[in-house]
Amino acid sequence: MRGLEFGIHCPVWCIRFQLQDQGCNQGEVSKEAAQDAKPWGRKNEKCREGPPRLTCSLPDICLPFSTEILRQEPFTGGDDYQADFDPKAYLRHYKFGEDTFGEDYLNFSLKHYCKTFTSGVVTGDTLIDIGSGPAIHQLLSACESFKEIIASDYTYRNHQELEKWLKNEPGAFDWTPVVKYVCELEGNRYRDWKKQIVLKCDVHKSNPMDPVILPPADCLVSSLCLEGACKDLTTYRIALKNISSLLKPGGHLVLSGVLGCSFYMVGPKRFSSLVLGEEFLREALSDTGFIIQEFEVLIRDDNTDDSCDFSGKFFILARKEEAI
Numbered sequence: 001m002r003g004l005e006f007g008i009h010c011p012v013w014c015i016r017f018q019l020q021d022q023g024c025n026q027g028e029v030s031k032e033a034a035q036d037a038k039p040w041g042r043k044n045e046k047c048r049e050g051p052p053r054l055t056c057s058l059p060d061i062c063l064p065f066s067t068e069i070l071r072q073e074p075f076t077g078g079d080d081y082q083a084d085f086d087p088k089a090y091l092r093h094y095k096f097g098e099d100t101f102g103e104d105y106l107n108f109s110l111k112h113y114c115k116t117f118t119s120g121v122v123t124g125d126t127l128i129d130i131g132s133g134p135a136i137h138q139l140l141s142a143c144e145s146f147k148e149i150i151a152s153d154y155t156y157r158n159h160q161e162l163e164k165w166l167k168n169e170p171g172a173f174d175w176t177p178v179v180k181y182v183c184e185l186e187g188n189r190y191r192d193w194k195k196q197i198v199l200k201c202d203v204h205k206s207n208p209m210d211p212v213i214l215p216p217a218d219c220l221v222s223s224l225c226l227e228g229a230c231k232d233l234t235t236y237r238i239a240l241k242n243i244s245s246l247l248k249p250g251g252h253l254v255l256s257g258v259l260g261c262s263f264y265m266v267g268p269k270r271f272s273s274l275v276l277g278e279e280f281l282r283e284a285l286s287d288t289g290f291i292i293q294e295f296e297v298l299i300r301d302d303n304t305d306d307s308c309d310f311s312g313k314f315f316i317l318a319r320k321e322e323a324i
């Protein structure tokens, strides 16, 4: 994309305008960026909201701006994940009883995973989890419904952390409280929790599992991954298409994450998150050939945990359209 980028740093947010030198591209800026947007500025007017006071000098087609997309952190990409994503620090979010963002997210998502995977509808031979990180909570309810479960992540350290848990090695994260909670939710179904294999994955590749070629799966799960991995909404759409290529026509996508989130902390390291809105997700999924079957949103009702600035959590169940 040929484009100009103006970055204005202010104490609170890093504000970025991305515009193309041939005039703004509706798809890039106006339509997607204005998702859930409040009008922010008009051509040659002082902007009415947001931290900086600026005069907009863009063609009318670009407006209205969204305060949401302007709230962008400096992007942390694959190299940052390899260097600075500490699995142990991340897993601290997933300790029950500590009132963390992770605990809040678990309470929301585990109920939805339970409902989805005990319904008898989302089932099959293979499930692939995209961007598992060092976590397995997103796979617990699915263990009974799929013969094979493939976890995947970009970083080697996350692979190691998962392997440690799978092989019962010393120092592995203790998932017992989470497992017990899922058992209670499901009425104590027995299942083999530790049947995952772990692969390298990059959602920016057209085959995210490259060089491995997998047969198309019956189900894809992805939790809190794409918003961390993608620097803008266009990249998000492409990544969605890439991961969708791993799924059979008629297969299910179970996508969960956070809305309105621009960063999250992993220990002392701040990672950027792409600010997502419901409208954008609906449109991106539909454009990628998914039929949304469930779209649950829970708006944040606390402001206690400052390790992440999300405004809500989402859980989506979608079905990939059958090939015509």
Ligand SMILES: C[S@@+](CC[C@H](N)C(=O)[O-])C[C@H]1O[C@@H](n2cnc3c(N)ncnc32)[C@H](O)[C@@H]1O
Pocket: 077, 078, 081, 085, 130, 131, 132, 133, 134, 135, 138, 153, 154, 155, 158, 201, 202, 203, 204, 222, 223, 224, 225, 226, 228, 229
């Ligand atoms: C916030 S963590 C989510 C982990 C886990 N799915 C969960 O729900 O807690 C984001 C994960 O995305 C992974 N990731 C970042 N860039 C990626 C990429 N290009 N392809 C695949 N995974 C990526 C990171 O390594 C990290 O483990």
